[in-house]
Amino acid sequence: MERKVTLACGDGGELAHKLIQQVFVSAFQNQDASRFDSAFLSLESGKIAVTTDSFVVNPLFFPGGNIGKIAVAGTVNDLSVAGSIPLYLTAGFIIEEGFPLEDLRKIVRSLAEEASAAGVRIVAGDTKVVEKGGADGLYINTTGIGVQRAEHAIRPGEMQEGDDVIISGTVGDHGIAILAARGELGLMTDLQSDCTPLNHMIDKVLESGAHVRMMRDPTRGGVATTLVEIAEDFGAAIEISETALPIRNEVMGACDILGFDPLYLANEGKVILIVARNDRQRVLDVLRAFPEGRNAAVIGHITGMGEGRLLLETPLGSRRRLRRLSGMMLPRIC
Amino acid sequence: MPALFEPVDPGVAKELARKVIQLADRYKERTGITPAFMEVCGSHTMALARTGIKQILQGHVRLVSGPGCPVCVTDQKQIDAMIEVAESENRIVCTFGDMMRVPGSKRSLLSAKTDGRDVRIVYSPLDAVRIAEENPDKEVIFLGVGFETTVPVLAAAIQLAAKKNVGNFSMWATTKLVQPVLRELLTVKKVKINGFLLPGHVSIVLGEKAYRFLIDEFRMPGVISGFEPVEMLSAIYKLLEIITDNRPAIVNNYKSVVRPEGNQAAQKIMYEFFEPCDEAWRGMGVIPQSGLDVRGKYSRFNAKKKFNVEVGEPKKTLCRCGDMICGIASPEECILFGKACTPLHPIGPCMVSTEGSCAAHYAYMRKDG
Numbered sequence: 242m243e244r245k246v247t248l249a250c251g252d253g254g255e256l257a258h259k260l261i262q263q264v265f266v267s268a269f270q271n272q273d274a275s276r277f278d279s280a281f282l283s284l285e286s287g288k289i290a291v292t293t294d295s296f297v298v299n300p301l302f303f304p305g306g307n308i309g310k311i312a313v314a315g316t317v318n319d320l321s322v323a324g325s326i327p328l329y330l331t332a333g334f335i336i337e338e339g340f341p342l343e344d345l346r347k348i349v350r351s352l353a354e355e356a357s358a359a360g361v362r363i364v365a366g367d368t369k370v371v372e373k374g375g376a377d378g379l380y381i382n383t384t385g386i387g388v389q390r391a392e393h394a395i396r397p398g399e400m401q402e403g404d405d406v407i408i409s410g411t412v413g414d415h416g417i418a419i420l421a422a423r424g425e426l427g428l429m430t431d432l433q434s435d436c437t438p439l440n441h442m443i444d445k446v447l448e449s450g451a452h453v454r455m456m457r458d459p460t461r462g463g464v465a466t467t468l469v470e471i472a473e474d475f476g477a478a479i480e481i482s483e484t485a486l487p488i489r490n491e492v493m494g495a496c497d498i499l500g501f502d503p504l505y506l507a508n509e510g511k512v513i514l515i516v517a518r519n520d521r522q523r524v525l526d527v528l529r530a531f532p533e534g535r536n537a538a539v540i541g542h543i544t545g546m547g548e549g550r551l552l553l554e555t556p557l558g559s560r561r562r563l564r565r566l567s568g569m570m571l572p573r574i575c
Numbered sequence: 576m577p578a579l580f581e582p583v584d585p586g587v588a589k590e591l592a593r594k595v596i597q598l599a600d601r602y603k604e605r606t607g608i609t610p611a612f613m614e615v616c617g618s619h620t621m622a623l624a625r626t627g628i629k630q631i632l633q634g635h636v637r638l639v640s641g642p643g644c645p646v647c648v649t650d651q652k653q654i655d656a657m658i659e660v661a662e663s664e665n666r667i668v669c670t671f672g673d674m675m676r677v678p679g680s681k682r683s684l685l686s687a688k689t690d691g692r693d694v695r696i697v698y699s700p701l702d703a704v705r706i707a708e709e710n711p712d713k714e715v716i717f718l719g720v721g722f723e724t725t726v727p728v729l730a731a732a733i734q735l736a737a738k739k740n741v742g743n744f745s746m747w748a749t750t751k752l753v754q755p756v757l758r759e760l761l762t763v764k765k766v767k768i769n770g771f772l773l774p775g776h777v778s779i780v781l782g783e784k785a786y787r788f789l790i791d792e793f794r795m796p797g798v799i800s801g802f803e804p805v806e807m808l809s810a811i812y813k814l815l816e817i818i819t820d821n822r823p824a825i826v827n828n829y830k831s832v833v834r835p836e837g838n839q840a841a842q843k844i845m846y847e848f849f850e851p852c853d854e855a856w857r858g859m860g861v862i863p864q865s866g867l868d869v870r871g872k873y874s875r876f877n878a879k880k881k882f883n884v885e886v887g888e889p890k891k892t893l894c895r896c897g898d899m900i901c902g903i904a905s906p907e908e909c910i911l912f913g914k915a916c917t918p919l920h921p922i923g924p925c926m927v928s929t930e931g932s933c934a935a936h937y938a939y940m941r942k943d944g
């Protein structure tokens with residue numbers, strides 16, 4: 242087989258068949274689904290959860306992961322934080338002509354491994370090849386299907402004054418790891434992206450019986466934007482403390498140099514949980530038992546219901562309002 | 576679990592803030608004047624708002640933002656010219672991130688990039704030289720704005736380009752010097768302040784000695800400050816002590832990195848490749864010998880000489896960035912602020928730059944919305 246993906250690989254003919262068999266089917270090992278034009282899924286009764294996401298990360302490979310891993314983590318986490326159990330994934334690939342086959346194999350293998358680790362099956366897929374210049378290497382879309390939990394569901398309606406805001410680990414690792422991996426800003430760091438599926442950890446938190454009101458994963462827009470959305474969606478006044486935020490020194494250092502605010506950096510393996518104050522310790526204990534939850538911390542609490550807003554308490558004790566990320570973050574001059 | 580990043584014990588900063596307020600109130604009781612200090616560094620503007628110092632001191636100490644944000648002080652015509660440079664085929668324009676969204680009379684570099692112009696953000700001008708080497712068939716132009724902090728690195732880029740003879744590299748420099756603008760503020764603009772919070776980064780290059788003229792000519796005190804909450808608060812405290820005792824002095828409160836004589840290697844390379852020139856400042860007009868341009872000897876690397884760029888007179892707007900950088904107006908006093916002018920739709924550079932006073936105010940101190 243050619244060492245690069247060619248346009249003919251996407252035309253539905255012999256080469257396309259070969260590509261699918263040798264790269265995708267062999268990695269996914271899910272022969273039953275490949276004999277029909279659609280996959281047939283068994284679902285328990287109850288509500289079905291569906292989410293879809295497209296991944297256009299640059300660079301495709303970065304410390305701590307690659308686009309394949311993130312395509313699983315992103316979609317699995319979206320299902321999981323909504324309080325559903327992720328079961329199936331579909332994966333669509335848009336590949337630029339000339340893409341190295343070896344890289345494609347690595348990405349597909351990684352996607353398959355992460356799906357298997359997360360306990361979800363890849364049940365349908367698609368491949369398209371576009372002309373050179375028509376795409377930047379490779380894009381992936383994944384759609385996730387799960388079932389809503391009957392037991393241990395999240396209860397946003399019970400959100401109330403005094404609830405704690407917990408984050409499952411350090412803030413901004415993915416954002417800075419990606420920036421550094423682009424190599425354009427002269428940043429050198431060993432920092433790894435936090436990209437990982439969180440469903441097993443989240444399952445354990447919910448199964449502990451803790452009262453979890455709400456969960457979201459603070460991806461693009463970061464912790465601040467995610468919390469502003471929660472505050473506005475549920476009319477909650479949220480206050481977080483700057484000194485309570487777990488931030489790695491590398492991330493803080495890079496932010497100081499570039500003029501970024503870690504609260505607005507993307508995360509790909511973190512969950513924010515709003516939990517009843519009485520269950521704070523139980524949730525922290527469960528989270529910290531997982532490597533991806535080792536640095537979990539309480540970062541704030543809900544100070545009242547009614548007007549939705551997010552405040553940050555600075556180390557000096559003053560409070561300022563945090564808002565959505567406004568435009569993109571650009572590095573500063575000096 | 577405690578935060579992994581703990582710069583300084585917050586208790587120390589809180590105690591210091593209390594002492595600052597105490598001393599400021601005592602000064603006001605005695606003189607009837609709320610002490611006013613001007614920060615002349617964009618990073619201070621941002622840090623004062625982000626850390627909450629500005630909010631905590633409100634009503635006790637007036638902190639006025641001065642001309643410290645590099646893109647904010649850049650004359651609109653220069654901004655237009657720098658954007659115009661990017662409009663031709665076969666050019667790669669490299670710049671610092673802050674420049675991307677600065678609105679020109681016609682458009683910004685970001686919108687030029689969206690339309691397919693090759694505009695790249697680099698963190699170091701040396702990267703632009705490398706890009707020029709990698710693209711020998713294209714002209715690579717670095718847009719260099721900045722104060723003395725940035726100029727030595729701009730000089731290093733020209734040095735590298737000269738050494739490697741990279742003929743397709745050039746620099747459009749509109750750089751600014753701190754001393755002439757401080758003098759201008761005190762003489763022509765007659766700003767009413769009691770002292771300067773002097774820029775930490777610029778002082779690393781210039782050293783303490785650069786500010787002696789403030790005492791000799793104006794009896795105006797200044798304290799060189801770092802950027803951590805405790806450093807800024809203790810600098811403000813020192814300023815209050817100085818004005819309370821009425822013994823004007825320049826104090827170096829950032830001794831860990833600022834030396835009396837500054838960084839002489841940086842000064843040397845700066846003046847080897849650059850020479851003083853008259854510069855136009857936003858809202859202030861031309862200040863004689865207030866900028867640096869590429870030395871005549873290296874004019875083959877001077878984009879202003881290399882390319883014939885003509886731009887008309889800039890469009891007039893209601894934007895008060897010019898007043899903002901002189902400390903004459905505060906963001907809330909501009910009728911565009913937060914309404915027509917936001918970070919997503921900036922009218923003036925103060926709303927764009929991560930060091931701009933309007934951007935700082937919008938992000939950290941805005942009251943409604």
